[in-house]
Amino acid sequence: MSDPRAPSPKPAPSGADAAAFFRERFGVDERALSRVLGSALERRVDGADLFFEYGVQDSVALEEGIVKSGDRHVEQGVGVRVVAGERQGYAHSDDITVESLELAAATARTISEGSGPAPPVAVRPAPPGRDLYPVATAPTDVPVAHKVRLLEEIDRYARARDPRVVQVMASVVAQQRHVLVATHDGASVGDLRPLVRLNVQVIAQDAAGRRRELGYQGMGGRYELERLLEPAAWRPLVDEAVRIALLNLEAVPCPAGAMDVVLGPGWPGILLHEAIGHGLEGDFNRKKTSAFADRLGQRVAAPGVTVVDDGTLPGRRGSLNVDDEGTPSQRTVLIEDGVLVGYLQDRLNARLMGVRPTGNGRRESYAHLPMPRMTNTFMLAGSDDPQEIVRSVSRGLYAVSFGGGQVDITSGKFVFSASEAYKIEDGRIGAPVKGATLIGNGPDVLTRVSRIGHDLALDQGVGTCGKDGQSVPVGVGLPTIRVDGLTVGGTET
Amino acid sequence: MSAATLAGEEAVARAVRKALDAGAHSVDAALSEGDSFEARVRDREIDYVKQARERVLGIRAFVAGPGGLRTAITSTSDLAPDTIDRMAAETVALARATAPDPAAGLPEDGFAGELPDLGLLAPEDRNVSVEARIEEARRAEAAARALDRRITNSEGSQVGSGFRRATYASSAGFAGSYESASHSLYCEPLAREGEAMQRDYWMTAARRLGALEDAGAVGRRAAERALRRLGARPVATCEVPVIFEPLVARSLLGQLAGCISGSAVYRDATFLKDRLGDAIASELVTVIDDGRLPGGLGSRPFDGEGLPTRRNVIVEAGRLRSWLLDSYTARKLGLHSTGNASRGAAGAPGPGPTNLWLEPGRIGPEEIVRRTGRGLLVTELIGMGFNPVTGDYSRGAAGLWIEDGKPVHAVEEITIAGNLGDMLAAIDLVGSDLVWIGAIAAPTLRVARMTVAGR
Numbered sequence: 001m002s003d004p005r006a007p008s009p010k011p012a013p014s015g016a017d018a019a020a021f022f023r024e025r026f027g028v029d030e031r032a033l034s035r036v037l038g039s040a041l042e043r044r045v046d047g048a049d050l051f052f053e054y055g056v057q058d059s060v061a062l063e064e065g066i067v068k069s070g071d072r073h074v075e076q077g078v079g080v081r082v083v084a085g086e087r088q089g090y091a092h093s094d095d096i097t098v099e100s101l102e103l104a105a106a107t108a109r110t111i112s113e114g115s116g117p118a119p120p121v122a123v124r125p126a127p128p129g130r131d132l133y134p135v136a137t138a139p140t141d142v143p144v145a146h147k148v149r150l151l152e153e154i155d156r157y158a159r160a161r162d163p164r165v166v167q168v169m170a171s172v173v174a175q176q177r178h179v180l181v182a183t184h185d186g187a188s189v190g191d192l193r194p195l196v197r198l199n200v201q202v203i204a205q206d207a208a209g210r211r212r213e214l215g216y217q218g219m220g221g222r223y224e225l226e227r228l229l230e231p232a233a234w235r236p237l238v239d240e241a242v243r244i245a246l247l248n249l250e251a252v253p254c255p256a257g258a259m260d261v262v263l264g265p266g267w268p269g270i271l272l273h274e275a276i277g278h279g280l281e282g283d284f285n286r287k288k289t290s291a292f293a294d295r296l297g298q299r300v301a302a303p304g305v306t307v308v309d310d311g312t313l314p315g316r317r318g319s320l321n322v323d324d325e326g327t328p329s330q331r332t333v334l335i336e337d338g339v340l341v342g343y344l345q346d347r348l349n350a351r352l353m354g355v356r357p358t359g360n361g362r363r364e365s366y367a368h369l370p371m372p373r374m375t376n377t378f379m380l381a382g383s384d385d386p387q388e389i390v391r392s393v394s395r396g397l398y399a400v401s402f403g404g405g406q407v408d409i410t411s412g413k414f415v416f417s418a419s420e421a422y423k424i425e426d427g428r429i430g431a432p433v434k435g436a437t438l439i440g441n442g443p444d445v446l447t448r449v450s451r452i453g454h455d456l457a458l459d460q461g462v463g464t465c466g467k468d469g470q471s472v473p474v475g476v477g478l479p480t481i482r483v484d485g486l487t488v489g490g491t492e493t
Numbered sequence: 494m495s496a497a498t499l500a501g502e503e504a505v506a507r508a509v510r511k512a513l514d515a516g517a518h519s520v521d522a523a524l525s526e527g528d529s530f531e532a533r534v535r536d537r538e539i540d541y542v543k544q545a546r547e548r549v550l551g552i553r554a555f556v557a558g559p560g561g562l563r564t565a566i567t568s569t570s571d572l573a574p575d576t577i578d579r580m581a582a583e584t585v586a587l588a589r590a591t592a593p594d595p596a597a598g599l600p601e602d603g604f605a606g607e608l609p610d611l612g613l614l615a616p617e618d619r620n621v622s623v624e625a626r627i628e629e630a631r632r633a634e635a636a637a638r639a640l641d642r643r644i645t646n647s648e649g650s651q652v653g654s655g656f657r658r659a660t661y662a663s664s665a666g667f668a669g670s671y672e673s674a675s676h677s678l679y680c681e682p683l684a685r686e687g688e689a690m691q692r693d694y695w696m697t698a699a700r701r702l703g704a705l706e707d708a709g710a711v712g713r714r715a716a717e718r719a720l721r722r723l724g725a726r727p728v729a730t731c732e733v734p735v736i737f738e739p740l741v742a743r744s745l746l747g748q749l750a751g752c753i754s755g756s757a758v759y760r761d762a763t764f765l766k767d768r769l770g771d772a773i774a775s776e777l778v779t780v781i782d783d784g785r786l787p788g789g790l791g792s793r794p795f796d797g798e799g800l801p802t803r804r805n806v807i808v809e810a811g812r813l814r815s816w817l818l819d820s821y822t823a824r825k826l827g828l829h830s831t832g833n834a835s836r837g838a839a840g841a842p843g844p845g846p847t848n849l850w851l852e853p854g855r856i857g858p859e860e861i862v863r864r865t866g867r868g869l870l871v872t873e874l875i876g877m878g879f880n881p882v883t884g885d886y887s888r889g890a891a892g893l894w895i896e897d898g899k900p901v902h903a904v905e906e907i908t909i910a911g912n913l914g915d916m917l918a919a920i921d922l923v924g925s926d927l928v929w930i931g932a933i934a935a936p937t938l939r940v941a942r943m944t945v946a947g948r
Contacts, residue, residue: 489908
């Protein structure tokens with residue numbers, strides 16, 4: 001199959017284009033924004049904002065050797081928020097008209113009891129800022145035929161790798177979101193957010209037909225979809241998925257109990273996300289429901305451990321030009337040389353805690369209230385040699401890939417599940433073990449980091465974080481580290 | 494601009510007609526329209542109030558190809574006639590880019606006839622006032638705080654009410670619609686003793702406001718659950734009987750549902766793939782899926798493809814009797830749909846449970862603890878450590894340690910591990926306490942032996 005329609009070259013879109021998009025498509029100009037914000041402020045409130053969204057997502061999926069289905073979804077809507085003290089009123093609608101905006105503003109402001117004069121609001125477009133993820137062609141404008149061809153090639157390639165590969169499932173997902181935030185202080189900021197992702201999952205079966213195992217790999221980010229179409233990009237991904245499935249055919253039951261664990265570089269950074277990242281979000285600390293509340297300035301990690309959240313990395317899945325409240329994203333140091341130095345803030349929690357917002361106010365869509373969320377969270381590199389770190393462990397676990405994790409921010413207990421791990425015996429990497437869950441205590445796990453490698457790597461762009469029912473794309477990163485005495489949830493006692 | 498938008502029946506009928514005009518072999522359209530609000534109270538004050546109006550139209554079109562049909566699905570929330578026309582044509586164009594699949598297509602026959610009233614909405618609940626529901630949230634939080642002075646903080650108490658209308662039409666000749674409501678109340682207090690903090694929750698959810706548990710009772714129960722977690726510590730690694738409380742036992746049933754879904758079966762992606770008709774669980778285990786349970790949170794008169802929902806015995810005294818199937822997976826497996834096509838308006842239909850539960854036994858949960866000399870009572874599970882292809886299971890857990898048939902202290906920072914197949918076979922006690930907080934429910938269950946990893 002081929003598609004003769006080559007995408008026509010277009011100038012790189014920008015945040016200003018997002019504003020123009022809403023003005024042209026829905027008639028939402030600066031005057032309309034000013035009027036609605038003024039109406040939202042008709043009672044005694046501390047602020048108001050509007051969040052417009054128009055997003056297109058398409059995906060094609062392959063299984064059993066064919067692309068059976070394509071899908072395309074258009075999501076549009078607006079959310080109006082009014083804030084008074086700690087209270088928030090929120091109304092959203094999928095109807096982007098000035099009339100429905102006025103109605104939503106009236107609903108949202110009911111959380112305020114006192115009435116006051118409505119101050120005049122004059123919304124002005126913000127000057128164009130940086131663009132961390134310019135794309136010449138929106139991922140959703142890349143012809144479907146190109147995506148179909150990619151998946152068919154992946155299927156053939158994966159099956160040719162090994163006869164034990166019995167099932168290949170692959171999908172390519174493309175997204176393009178226009179957002180526009182207008183706030184009561186007159187700012188109006190737009191952002192155009194591309195997001196792409198390629199998923200490859202294989203099932204391998206041993207020659208006797210007795211064991212079947214999964215192997216999964218994915219990659220993505222805020223960049224051109226064409227990058228995924230390059231064999232140099234997807235072949236290593238498929239190789240990895242096949243390798244992991246075949247490796248799991250040989251996996252032995254995992255040991256159970258407390259032991260020293262070496263985490264490989266990259267995606268195992270999910271440890272940071274679960275163990276400390278959520279606990280450092282401003283809302284939980286303002287409410288003092290986090291195990292990290294009131295611990296600024298205290299030692300929460302071993303010397304040498306520095307953890308940052310950085311929304312400004314070009315093209316990364318967790319990056320943002322501006323957050324969903326219009327605040328530019330930034331690099332925030334959370335732990336510096338083992339000492340807790342920062343929390344992640346949105347506007348509401350920053351105001352109530354008397355600090356500055358950190359550009360971490362995020363929401364899943366216009367249908368959700370923003371909250372403090374992570375962007376790309378990682379530990380800075382140390383100086384240890386990764387191989388030497390493995391050799392330093394006499395009996396333990398070497399975990400290089402994970403499925404997912406979860407945390408109870410109040411008790412501080414977190415888990416994450418290994419999808420590729422090995423026994424370490426006398427400093428040597430031994431047999432692969434079946435998926436095991438690792439569990440620990442967030443406030444003290446980083447105090448037990450005894451080695452930090454020089455090999456910091458970021459993940460390949462597949463992370464999705466869930467909080468309070470809202471999902472947002474995130475990134476993580478880690479150098480090889482050794483953690484002493486982590487509980488491994490296997491079956492072998 | 495969408496000044497004129499179409500009403501439900503008109504919108505789906507237009508989508509079907511326009512897709513056929515654009516060259517579709519067959520088509521169906523599903524529309525979901527809803528109004529909802531939710532609110533949270535925290536520290537006696539309103540934390541947020543949220544109101545929403547949403548609608549999504551999903552169009553699925555099939556285009557004839559050599560040896561099968563090509564498929565595409567699109568969705569939009571813009572119901573202007575010209576948008577619907579454009580989406581219908583785009584769906585057909587997108588379908589042409591996919592491969593023909595011999596199993597693809599609408600159900601041929603057997604569509605739902607007269608639609609029963611399943612008690613999914615009480616008309617008087619439409620007059621529910623946001624203030625009255627916020628008052629319930631306040632009462633729940635206040636009851637939690639009043640129970641014990643160690644309840645010092647709260648993640649809040651949340652209420653929500655939603656009303657939805659689902660409308661469906663297909664070129665196979667079926668059209669139908671139904672209305673439903675759901676109401677909920679959730680309370681999550683924090684208990685503190687010294688430096689240690691613990692949270693837990695309790696909730697109630699129903700189709701009718703009158704069927705919700707009393708707000709004060711929800712708050713007290715949530716507080717009791719948080720309080721009993723104080724003083725938690727790990728235990729030494731061991732193999733012991735493990736008791737799952739109803740709120741965590743239902744997660745096992747959710748995992749089972751994924752493993753008996755037709756889509757996992759035809760992909761060979763479930764450890765149960767060749768086991769239809771076999772004993773896959775202990776004789777004490779009977780699992781029912783019933784889409785017509787009166788007032789059930791998973792009830793609906795017809796499924797996502799217009800087929801009537803029904804009662805399916807999934808596991809009968811330990812024996813696997815049925816998969817969960819929609820028309821596609823049924824064709825793939827040479828069987829008939831079980832009326833389990835589940836469909837959000839935006840996505841493709843796929844097999845999923847309706848109301849799925851494990852039949853309760855005769856003994857109370859206290860008696861199960863009493864009969865367990867030494868073991869673990871699990872009250873919360875975290876993490877995603879389950880592999881449906883192999884059944885391997887390993888999750889983070891919190892709960893209570895049992896000695897001499899009595900809870901002696903709270904436990905945390907441990908994992909429980911095994912294999913779902915072995916766990917189902919090793920269920921040796923089933924409680925009488927079936928608890929519904931969603932569309933999947935289970936009573937207290939005891940698994941004779943699992944590995945607990947701790948210190």
